[in-house]
Amino acid sequence: MRRREAMTGLALLTLTAACGRPRESVRVVVIWSGSELSRFRSVLAPFVRGGVDVGVRSAGNDLDALIANRVARTAVPDVALIQSPAMVDAHRDRLTPLPPARGIPASWADLLARDGTNYGVWFKAAHKSLVWYRRDRLGGDQAATWDQWVDLCRAMAASGHPPLALGAADGWVLTDWFENALLSVDPEVYRALVGGAPLWTHPRVREALRRVGEVWAIPGAFPGGPRRALLIQFDQAVLDVFRHGRAAMLVGADFDHPVIEQFGSAPAGWFRFPCREGEKRSLIVGGDAAVLLNRHSDAGRELIAWLATPRAADIWARAGGFLSVNPAVKDYPPDLAALADQVRAETTTGQGPAFDLSDQLGGRLTGSDGRGTWKIFQDFFAGVAIHRTPLDVAVTRTCERLAAEQEASS
Amino acid sequence: MTAFHVRLIEDTRAPVRGHRSLPWRAVAYLLPATALVGAVVVLPLVWAVVVSFDDGGHGYGALWTDHGIRHAIVNSLVWLVLAPVVCAFGLFLAWQARGVRRLGVLAAPIAVSTLVTAVAFRLLFTPGGPADALGGRFLGSPGIWPVLGLAFAWQWAGLAVVVFRAGLGRVPRDLTRMAQAFGHGRRRRWSTVTLPALVPAGALVLIVALLAAARVFELVLITAPGSEQAEVDVAGVHWWRWRLDVAESTWAALSVVMFLCVAALALALLWGLSRQWPNPVEEQEEPPPGVRGRVVAVLAIAVWLVPPAVVLLTSLHTPEAAASGGWWSGGFGFGSYRDAFASGELLDALSNTAVRSVGAALLLVVIAVPAAYALARGGLSRRTGRILIAVTTVVAVVPPQTVIVELGRVFDDLRLLGAPTALTLVHTALAVPLAVLLLRAAFVSARPDPDRVRLLDPDSVLFAVARESWPAVLTVAVLEFVLVWNDFVVGFLLGGPEAGQVTFVLYDQTREFTTSSGVLAAGAVVSTVIPLTLVLGTGKWLVQGFTQGVRR
Numbered sequence: 027m028r029r030r031e032a033m034t035g036l037a038l039l040t041l042t043a044a045c046g047r048p049r050e051s052v053r054v055v056v057i058w059s060g061s062e063l064s065r066f067r068s069v070l071a072p073f074v075r076g077g078v079d080v081g082v083r084s085a086g087n088d089l090d091a092l093i094a095n096r097v098a099r100t101a102v103p104d105v106a107l108i109q110s111p112a113m114v115d116a117h118r119d120r121l122t123p124l125p126p127a128r129g130i131p132a133s134w135a136d137l138l139a140r141d142g143t144n145y146g147v148w149f150k151a152a153h154k155s156l157v158w159y160r161r162d163r164l165g166g167d168q169a170a171t172w173d174q175w176v177d178l179c180r181a182m183a184a185s186g187h188p189p190l191a192l193g194a195a196d197g198w199v200l201t202d203w204f205e206n207a208l209l210s211v212d213p214e215v216y217r218a219l220v221g222g223a224p225l226w227t228h229p230r231v232r233e234a235l236r237r238v239g240e241v242w243a244i245p246g247a248f249p250g251g252p253r254r255a256l257l258i259q260f261d262q263a264v265l266d267v268f269r270h271g272r273a274a275m276l277v278g279a280d281f282d283h284p285v286i287e288q289f290g291s292a293p294a295g296w297f298r299f300p301c302r303e304g305e306k307r308s309l310i311v312g313g314d315a316a317v318l319l320n321r322h323s324d325a326g327r328e329l330i331a332w333l334a335t336p337r338a339a340d341i342w343a344r345a346g347g348f349l350s351v352n353p354a355v356k357d358y359p360p361d362l363a364a365l366a367d368q369v370r371a372e373t374t375t376g377q378g379p380a381f382d383l384s385d386q387l388g389g390r391l392t393g394s395d396g397r398g399t400w401k402i403f404q405d406f407f408a409g410v411a412i413h414r415t416p417l418d419v420a421v422t423r424t425c426e427r428l429a430a431e432q433e434a435s436s
Numbered sequence: 437m438t439a440f441h442v443r444l445i446e447d448t449r450a451p452v453r454g455h456r457s458l459p460w461r462a463v464a465y466l467l468p469a470t471a472l473v474g475a476v477v478v479l480p481l482v483w484a485v486v487v488s489f490d491d492g493g494h495g496y497g498a499l500w501t502d503h504g505i506r507h508a509i510v511n512s513l514v515w516l517v518l519a520p521v522v523c524a525f526g527l528f529l530a531w532q533a534r535g536v537r538r539l540g541v542l543a544a545p546i547a548v549s550t551l552v553t554a555v556a557f558r559l560l561f562t563p564g565g566p567a568d569a570l571g572g573r574f575l576g577s578p579g580i581w582p583v584l585g586l587a588f589a590w591q592w593a594g595l596a597v598v599v600f601r602a603g604l605g606r607v608p609r610d611l612t613r614m615a616q617a618f619g620h621g622r623r624r625r626w627s628t629v630t631l632p633a634l635v636p637a638g639a640l641v642l643i644v645a646l647l648a649a650a651r652v653f654e655l656v657l658i659t660a661p662g663s664e665q666a667e668v669d670v671a672g673v674h675w676w677r678w679r680l681d682v683a684e685s686t687w688a689a690l691s692v693v694m695f696l697c698v699a700a701l702a703l704a705l706l707w708g709l710s711r712q713w714p715n716p717v718e719e720q721e722e723p724p725p726g727v728r729g730r731v732v733a734v735l736a737i738a739v740w741l742v743p744p745a746v747v748l749l750t751s752l753h754t755p756e757a758a759a760s761g762g763w764w765s766g767g768f769g770f771g772s773y774r775d776a777f778a779s780g781e782l783l784d785a786l787s788n789t790a791v792r793s794v795g796a797a798l799l800l801v802v803i804a805v806p807a808a809y810a811l812a813r814g815g816l817s818r819r820t821g822r823i824l825i826a827v828t829t830v831v832a833v834v835p836p837q838t839v840i841v842e843l844g845r846v847f848d849d850l851r852l853l854g855a856p857t858a859l860t861l862v863h864t865a866l867a868v869p870l871a872v873l874l875l876r877a878a879f880v881s882a883r884p885d886p887d888r889v890r891l892l893d894p895d896s897v898l899f900a901v902a903r904e905s906w907p908a909v910l911t912v913a914v915l916e917f918v919l920v921w922n923d924f925v926v927g928f929l930l931g932g933p934e935a936g937q938v939t940f941v942l943y944d945q946t947r948e949f950t951t952s953s954g955v956l957a958a959g960a961v962v963s964t965v966i967p968l969t970l971v972l973g974t975g976k977w978l979v980q981g982f983t984q985g986v987r988r
Contacts, residue, residue, distance in 0.1 A: 057947070058947075059944045059945055059946065059947035059948060059952065060945055060947065060948040060951055060952040060955070061948075061951065061952075062948075063944060063945075064775075064778065064779065067779050081936075082781075083940060083944070084943070084944035084947065090680075194663060195661035195662045195663045196662055197662055197663070250563065253573045253576055254563050254573060256576060256661070256663045257562075257563050257573055257575045257576050257661045257663065257664075258563055258661070258950070259661070259662070259948060259949060259950060260948075261759075261948040261949075261950050261951040262563075262564075262949075262950040262951075264951075265759060265760055265950065265951070269760050270760065285951060288755075288756065288951075289756055289759055289760060289951060389681060390681050394677060395662035395665040395677075396662065396664075396665025396666040396669060396673075396677060397665075397666065397677050397678065400662065401663075401665075401666050404662075404663045408663075435681065
C-alpha cells in the first residue's frame with residue numbers, strides 16, 4: 027500500500043516535471059552580472075510584457091565555454107550576447123544568419139558578417155580608452171601626452187599619493203592598457219595581430235609592453251601596493267578612486283560610469299588614454315552583439331529584433347554605462363553623449379573600429395580568469411610591479427609566452 | 437565495586453540460516469538502484485575509459501606533459517588529502533569537548549551551499565575586509581590556500597565533531613575499564629577500544645568529506661580572485677576552462693585518473709565500514725565536561741559563527757554601504773534584500789529548486805531503501821555482500837565532474853538535457869550509493885519486533901526494518917534535499933538556464949564581487965534559510981541516523 031502510494035507520487039512528480047512550458051520562452055545568456063544584469067533586465071521588461079518568458083543567465087567570464095558546451099548542446103541557450111566578433115568565427119556552425127540591423131555603421135556591421143552573411147546584431151558598444159579622474163584632485167589638462175601622464179604619476183607616487191587604482195584581478199583591465207598602448211604605437215601591428223599574424227615578438231609589441239610596464243613598475247603607484255591591485259576587481263578600483271579617495275585616477279571604460287554614479291562620492295571627469303606626440307590617440311572599442319543559437323526559436327528572433335531598436339537601447343543608455351553605435355539612440359547622461367559620438371565617429375572614418383584585441387584571440391590565448399592573455403598579463407604585472415623583474419626581461423618573457431601559446435593553438 | 441556486569445540479550449536479527457529469503461527478492465530490491473546508478477554513473481565512467489584510449493593512451497601522457505593539467509591534478513590530490521585531515525580535526529575537537537552538549541550547531545554548515553560558503557570566506561578575507569586587518573593579503577598566493585582550507589574545514593569538520601562525539605559517548609566503558617584494569621596505557625586503550633568503536637561512523641563521515649573534496653568547484657571559482665585562479669586550479673575547474681583547447685582523450689584520461697585516486701582512498705576506508713561492533717552498547721551516563729572541554733566548545737562555536745555573521749551583517753547593509761564599508765560599519769538597511777528580489781528571478785529559482793530537491797529526496801528514498809535492505813538482510817552470501825558493498829563505496833565517491841562529460845553526450849543525443857526531470861534523476865543517481873551505505877549500516881542493526889513481522893508477508897519486514905531505522909531514512913532524505921538544493925556544479929554543467937537553480941542566481945552576482953556584495957549576501961541568506969532550518973530542525977535525528985549503524 028505504502029509502496030503503491032510512493033510510486034503514484036513518483037509518477038505524478040515525473041509527469042508534472044516533464045510538461046512544464048506553457049508560455050513561449052527564450053533563454054538568453056550574457057556575461058553581465060550585478061547592476062549591468064539588472065539594467066539588461068529592464069531593457070527586456072517591455073518585451074516580456076509582450077508575452078514571452080525570457081530566462082536570462084549570466085555566464086560570467088566563461089561565456090565562450092558555455093556556448094561551446096560540449097557537454098550538453100541542448101543546454102545551450104537560444105540567444106547569446108557575445109562580447110567579441112571572434113566568437114562568430116569560433117561558433118559559426120552553431121549560429122543562425124540574421125537580417126542586418128538598420129542604422130548601424132557598416133564598419134561595425136562588417137565585424138559580424140562572414141562571406142556576406144550576417145550573424146549578429148550589435149546591442150551595446152563600449153569605449154575602452156578612458157582615464158577617469160577625481161575632479162577635486164586633478165585638472166583634466168595635466169596629462170596631454172603619455173610622457174606628461176607618466177611624469178604626473180611618478181610625481182604623485184613620490185609624494186605619497188598613489189595616482190592609480192587598478193583592478194588587476196580582472197585580467198581584461200590589464201589587456202585593455204596594453205591594447206591602448208599598442209594601438210597608439212602601431213595600428214598596423216594591432217590589426218595584424220587581430221588577423222592572427224604571428225607577431226607577438228615584434229619590436230612594436232615589445233614597445234607597447236614596455237610602455238605599460240613602465241607605469242606599473244612605479245613604486246607607490248597603487249594604493250596598498252601592487253599585491254593588493256592583483257586581488258581587487260575593476261569595480262573595487264572605481265570605489266578606491268571615487269568613494270575612498272585612495273587614488274586619483276583609473277584607466278577604464280564608459281561602463282565605469284554607473285558604478286561611479288551609484289557608489290562614488292566625488293566629482294568624476296575623464297580624458298582619453300594618452301599617447302606620445304605624433305601618435306594617433308587610441309580608441310579601443312568593445313561591444314556586445316546578440317546572436318541566435320537556436321534557429322527554431324522564433325521568440326529568440328523577436329528578442330534580437332527588439333534589442334536592435336533604439337527604444338530598447340535608450341532604456342539602458344538613460345541609466346549610463348551603455349553606448350550604442352546607432353545614431354538614433356540619444357538618451358545618454360550629459361557626460362557620456364560625447365563618448366557615443368567618439369565611438370561612432372572614429373568608425374565611420376578610417377578603417378573601422380579597433381575592436382578589443384584580446385577579445386578576438388582564439389585558442390589558448392582566449393582570456394578568462396586563470397587562462398590566456400588575462401593570466402599572461404597578470405603574470406607580467408606581477409613580474410614588473412611585485413617581483414621587480416627588469417623590464418626588458420619581463421617583456422621578453424611575456425612576448426615569448428604569447429607567441430608560444432599562439433603557436434600551440436594553431 | 438563492580439568493574440563490569442553481564443547482561444543477556446536476545447538476538448533478534450533476521451535468521452541467517454534455514455529461513456534465508458529467496459535471492460530473487462534481494463535482486464528485485466537491488467534492481468532499480470542498480471539500473472539508475474549503472475546508467476547515470478557507471479556507464480559514463482566505462483565510456484570515459486574507452487575514450488581515454490582512443491589515441492593509444494597518449495591522453496594519459498598529456499596529463500603529465502601539460503603543466504596546467506598536472507598542476508590541477510596535484511591540487512585536486514591536496515584536496516583529497518585535506519578531507520581526512522579535516523575529519524581528524526573534528527575528532528580532536530570532539531575529544532577535547534567530550535561531554536559538552538549543544539555542539540550540534542557546529543554541523544550546521546553542511547546545510548550551507550559551497551557557493552555561499554565561498555561568498556562568506558571571500559567577504560571575510562577580501563582586501564579591506566575584516567580579516568585583512570590581521571595582516572597579509574589573504575586572497576593572494578600563498579594566503580589563498582589557508583582560506584580555501586578553512587572554508588572547507590568550516591563546512592565539514594562540524595559534521596565530524598558531532599558524529600565522533602556521539603561515537604565517543606558509545607565507547608563501551610566496561611571495556612575501557614577492563615583495559616585499564618589490565619594495565620594498558622592510554623595509547624593502547626585508545627587504539628584497542630576507543631578507535632574501533634569510532635570507525636564505522638567515522639568512515640561514513642570520511643567518505644562524505646572525501647566526496648565533498650572531490651566535488652570542489654565553486655569554492656575555487658568564487659573564493660579566489662581571477663589572478664589566483666590558475667594557482668588554485670583543480671581538475672574540474674581546469675577542464676571547464678580549457679576543454680576546447682585539449683584533446684577529448686586527455687579529458688577522458690583525466691576523469692579516469694581522478695576517479696581512480698578517489699576510489700583508492702575510499703577503498704582504503706572500506707574496512708572501517710564493514711567492521712561491526714560485537715556487543716550492543718546501551719546509552720551510558722556521560723561524565724560531566726571539564727573546564728577545558730567547555731572552553732574549547734565555546735571557542736569553537738564562536739569561531740564557527742564568524743562566517744555566517746559576516747554574511748548576515750553584510751546583507752543587512754544597503755548595497756552601497758556593503759560595497760564600501762563592510763559589515764562592521766554603519767549604513768544598515770534592507771536595500772540589499774529589495775534588490776535581491778527585484779527581478780523576481782530569485783523567487784522563481786527558490787520554487788524550482790524546492791521542487792527538484794523534494795523530488796530527488798523522495799525518489800532517493802524509494803530507490804535506496806530496498807537496495808540497502810537487500811544488502812543488509814537480503815540473504816545474500818557474505819562474499820556477495822562484501823563485493824557489493826565494495827562496489828557501492830567506490831561508486832559513492834565518483835566525482836560528478838568525472839561522469840558529466842560522457843553523461844552529457846548520451847543525454848544530449850536523447851535530448852534529455854536541460855529537462856528538469858533529467859537533472860532530478862542525475863541528482864538521485866549520484867546520491868544512491870552513499871544513501872545505500874548509510875541505510876545498510878542502520879538496517880543491519882535494526883531489531884524489528886519479531887512478533888509483528890513473522891505474521892505478515894516478507895515485504896513487511898522491509899517496512900518494519902525501515903520503520904525501526906527511520907532516523908537513517910530521514911537522514912538520507914534530508915541530506916539529499918540539502919545536497920540538491922545547494923548544488924551548483926551538476927546543474928551548471930548539465931542543467932542550462934532553465935534548471936533555475938538558486939545557486940545560479942547567486943553566481944550571476946559574483947562577477948563584480950565588491951559592488952554586488954550586499955545583494956549577494958542577501959541572496960545567500962535567503963537561499964540558506966530553508967535547508968538550514970531543515971537541518972537544525974531534524975538535527976537530533978540526523979545524528980542518530982548517521983550513527984545508528986554503530987549501535988551494534
